[in-house]
Amino acid sequence: xxxxxxxxxxxxxxxxxxxxxxxxxxxxxxxxxxxxxxxxxxxxxxxxxxxxxxxxxxxxxxxxxxxxxxxxxxxxxxxxxxxxxxxxxxxxxxxxxxxxxxxxxxxxxxxxxxxxxxxxxxxxxxxxxxxxxxxxxxxxxxxxxxxxxxxxxxxxxxxxxxxxxxxxxxxxxxxxxxxxxxxxxxxxxxxxxxxxxxxxxxxxxxxxxxxxxxxxxxxxxxxxxxxxxxxxxxxxxxxxxxxxxxxxxxxxxxxxxxxxxxxxxxxxxxxxxxxxxxxxxxxxxxxxxxxxxxxxxxxxxxxxxxxxxxxxxxxxxxxxxxxxxxxxxxxxxxxxxxxxxxxxxxxxxxxxxxxxxxxxxxxxxxxxxxxxxxxxxxxxxxxxxxxxxxxxxxxxxxxxxxxxxxxxxxxxxxxxxxxxxxxxxxxxxxxxxxxxxxxxxxxxxxxxxxxxxxxxxxxxxxxxxxxxxxxxxxxxxxxxxxxxxxxxxxxxxxxxxxxxxxxxxxxxxxxxxxxxxxxxxxxxxxxxxxxxxxxxxxxxxxxxxxxxxxxxxxxxxxxxxxxxxxxxxxxxxxxxxxxxxxxxxxxxxxxxxxxxxxxxxxxxxxxxxxxxxxxxxxxxxxxxxxxxxxxxxxxxxxxxxxxxxxxxxxxxxxxxxxxxxxxxxxxxxxxxxxxxxxxxxxxxxxxxxxxxxxxxxxxxxxxxxxxxxxxxxxxxx
Amino acid sequence: xxxxxxxxxxxxxxxxxxxxxxxxxxxxxxxxxxxxxxxxxxxxxxxxxxxxxxxxxxxxxxxxxxxxxxxxxxxxxxxxxxxxx
Numbered sequence: 127x128x129x130x131x132x133x134x135x136x137x138x139x140x141x142x143x144x145x146x147x148x149x150x151x152x153x154x155x156x157x158x159x160x161x162x163x164x165x166x167x168x169x170x171x172x173x174x175x176x177x178x179x180x181x182x183x184x185x186x187x188x189x190x191x192x193x194x195x196x197x198x199x200x201x202x203x204x205x206x207x208x209x210x211x212x213x214x215x216x217x218x219x220x221x222x223x224x225x226x227x228x229x230x231x232x233x234x235x236x237x238x239x240x241x242x243x244x245x246x247x248x249x250x251x252x253x254x255x256x257x258x259x260x261x262x263x264x265x266x267x268x269x270x271x272x273x274x275x276x277x278x279x280x281x282x283x284x285x286x287x288x289x290x291x292x293x294x295x296x297x298x299x300x301x302x303x304x305x306x307x308x309x310x311x312x313x314x315x316x317x318x319x320x321x322x323x324x325x326x327x328x329x330x331x332x333x334x335x336x337x338x339x340x341x342x343x344x345x346x347x348x349x350x351x352x353x354x355x356x357x358x359x360x361x362x363x364x365x366x367x368x369x370x371x372x373x374x375x376x377x378x379x380x381x382x383x384x385x386x387x388x389x390x391x392x393x394x395x396x397x398x399x400x401x402x403x404x405x406x407x408x409x410x411x412x413x414x415x416x417x418x419x420x421x422x423x424x425x426x427x428x429x430x431x432x433x434x435x436x437x438x439x440x441x442x443x444x445x446x447x448x449x450x451x452x453x454x455x456x457x458x459x460x461x462x463x464x465x466x467x468x469x470x471x472x473x474x475x476x477x478x479x480x481x482x483x484x485x486x487x488x489x490x491x492x493x494x495x496x497x498x499x500x501x502x503x504x505x506x507x508x509x510x511x512x513x514x515x516x517x518x519x520x521x522x523x524x525x526x527x528x529x530x531x532x533x534x535x536x537x538x539x540x541x542x543x544x545x546x547x548x549x550x551x552x553x554x555x556x557x558x559x560x561x562x563x564x565x566x567x568x569x570x571x572x573x574x575x576x577x578x579x580x581x582x583x584x585x586x587x588x589x590x591x592x593x594x595x596x597x598x599x600x601x602x603x604x605x606x607x608x609x610x611x612x613x614x615x616x617x618x619x620x621x622x623x624x625x626x627x628x629x630x631x632x633x634x635x636x637x638x639x640x641x642x643x644x645x646x647x648x649x650x651x652x653x654x655x656x657x658x659x660x661x662x663x664x665x666x667x668x669x670x671x672x673x674x675x676x677x678x679x680x681x682x683x684x685x686x687x688x689x690x691x692x693x694x695x696x697x698x699x700x701x702x703x704x705x706x707x708x709x710x711x712x713x714x715x716x717x718x719x720x721x722x723x724x725x726x727x728x729x730x731x732x733x734x735x736x737x738x739x740x741x742x743x744x745x746x747x748x749x750x751x752x753x754x755x756x757x758x759x760x761x762x763x764x765x766x767x768x769x770x771x772x773x774x775x776x777x778x779x780x781x782x783x784x785x786x787x788x789x790x791x792x793x794x795x796x797x798x799x800x801x802x803x804x805x806x807x808x809x810x811x812x813x814x815x816x817x818x819x820x821x822x823x824x825x826x827x828x829x830x831x832x833x834x835x836x837x838x839x840x841x842x843x
Numbered sequence: 844x845x846x847x848x849x850x851x852x853x854x855x856x857x858x859x860x861x862x863x864x865x866x867x868x869x870x871x872x873x874x875x876x877x878x879x880x881x882x883x884x885x886x887x888x889x890x891x892x893x894x895x896x897x898x899x900x901x902x903x904x905x906x907x908x909x910x911x912x913x914x915x916x917x918x919x920x921x922x923x924x925x926x927x928x
Contacts, residue, residue, distance in 0.1 A: 311888055565881075622892055
């Protein structure tokens with residue numbers, strides 16, 4: 127799904143002719159920048175078949191998923207448990223939520239309905255429900271590298287045996303926030319982006335979605351699938367340098383490309399084409415060119431940026447460009463780089479100018495994002511046989527934990543600016559540990575970023591000799607900064623924007639700051655998966671240890687409350703005497719067990735999936751009993767929260783597990799202490815570690831998300 | 844038209860939310876970026892917003908503002924030259 131057309135054929139026509147899909151914006155009123163070119167998809171998405179009850183990003187992702195499934199001639203009627211989905215999304219439902227804010231600010235009316243699909247994960251949940259996927263389902267938000275990281279993670283899930291087939295890619299819609307935000311950073315070229323050109327003046331914003339069907343060799347053979355290409359390598363890194371500017375020498379980009387080559391077992395000379403990130407901003411294109419020259423020892427293969435064709439579709443761009451790479455391999459053609467006419471001496475490289483035939487065996491796709499977040503993929507011809515290693519089965523130990531908020535929480539009464547009045551909140555209050563932050567961190571970082579930074583430091587002392595990966599998830603991100611930024615944008619008609627708030631609006635802004643603070647240059651990710659956000663981060667962090675990409679993984683989850691969350695929740699009756707909104711952050715430092723001399727506990731199992739509706743407790747108990755050793759477990763620690771239907775589901779599974787264990791397993795809960803928020807199961811994890819330390823017996827952390835996701839995590843002495 | 848550097852420094856402190864710093868502590872000739880205050884490229888963008896809000900000067904390309912952001916004095920001169928009369 128792109129501004130240059132829908133479907134593989136149309137997209138390739140645009141790519142091969144190098145024609146730009148950029149047009150003036152029509153999606154919403156932009157008093158200040160309305161005439162500037164953008165990669166907007168100008169058509170009725172519902173008429174194309176997208177579900178009405180969904181955000182704009184959901185619709186784009188859903189349509190791309192439908193096409194991918196049809197193209198792969200795959201159905202999940204049987205064996206949906208072995209099929210999952212991982213998408214990169216960053217904007218999520220912002221476009222729709224802004225309609226709510228706009229109506230509230232301009233007309234004083236509170237119409238909360240459009241915010242129902244605000245979360246990034248709704249795209250994944252809608253697709254999984256529609257097409258019958260019951261394997262692991264995750265969304266991750268690392269800004270413009272999101273879908274490259276998502277595709278890499280999907281591959282790891284297949285290699286580690288969690289699934290046979292994964293739908294993967296990304297979706298992001300245009301939004302007032304990203305539109306106003308990139309303009310406030312003066313990063314938009316009013317004439318449309320011209321990647322790598324000497325006269326380039328910035329990026330062009332776009333939107334879109336792309337979904338790939340990734341499957342194991344065995345699965346593809348079993349069903350006689352037509353293999354389009356192989357994913358042979360992937361690499362991720364973090365600049366640990368700045369919130370928005372790339373490392374000037376492209377150090378992180380270099381590391382990610384080298385990591386992808388290593389993973390694929392390829393020499394740089396084997397790469398026949400690079401689809402560059404090439405946004406058209408001065409800084410990106412220079413840094414990327416330096417990185418390319420470093421990786422390829424000054425013999426840079428043919429490369430191009432296709433950003434002028436689609437616009438920069440943020441989290442979706444990595445997946446869209448992955449599709450371009452797959453199609454380039456299939457057709458043995460090099461895609462051109464529209465917008466380029468004059469070589470920039472600061473770059474010293476010329477991209478592919480016109481479509482041309484070339485023998486292509488291995489191609490690389492680069493995606494770099496805010497927070498210095500880098501993801502690189504390598505695709506190869508179907509005839510190749512890449513040596514991708516499965517993650518090792520290793521023992522994982524907890525070296526330290528940092529917790530802010532819930533444990534020591536005071537329930538505070540918070541006044542609401544909206545008509546719905548007041549509410550009681552499990553608030554972290556003033557961050558008493560903020561003294562450990564520098565003045566610049568205090569003035570610029572959001573509360574959520576500060577919480578993540580402090581808990582990361584509590585869990586782990588920075589150690590430059592270690593390779594550190596970071597996966598700290600968040601359900602809703604920096605709500606306050608994102609909300610303030612959009613509120614200001616709408617109420618002042620795009621005048622006096624807040625450029626320092628915009629970078630905080632991406633869900634990976636806390637992890638990016640943790641990376642800078644800890645000099646953590648390994649993979650850096652922010653899963654955003656509703657109630658199972660923490661377990662998803664845990665899975666991803668452990669995977670980095672199991673593939674030996676990191677010595678230490680800082681995993682966790684964080685969420686904050688803001689006035690809109692409180693008011694909307696109140697309007698929907700989400701809060702009551704038993705269920706109170708909460709906030710907080712937990713970060714856990716993990717390493718291979720042999721690396722930690724006196725661990726707090728071990729994490730023996732982390733498994734993700736989706737439950738069937740109607741909920742069947744016996745089936746769930748069978749699933750759990752098939753994975754974990756119930757004899758080692760004394761306590762089932764669940765995310766029950768005082769919501770009758772959900773609590774009954776947890777209770778029934780705990781009872782069914784007791785039956786299978788042949789003794790009573792204690793069912794305990796934690797949300798009565800920390801309140802209700804997406805990251806709460808991270809707090810549950812800290813409770814589990816405490817229980818394990820007291821009793822020297824195992825604890826099963828069991829979490830269900832209201833939209834269908836489920837996770838189990840086994841903590842043992 | 845001359846502009847008050849004291850007022851300019853107050854505006855800088857306010858727009859960048861600089862903590863525990865008074866206008867008197869900022870040297871008119873000292874570099875604003877790279878040292879001392881620890882400002883970065885995003886602070887430069889906040890200064891762009893400040894120039895529009897407080898002085899009516901619109902900057903569309905950060906390169907345009909770069910020489911002006913060297914110090915308080917260069918910024919004051921830039922404002923004096925560009926300010927709509």
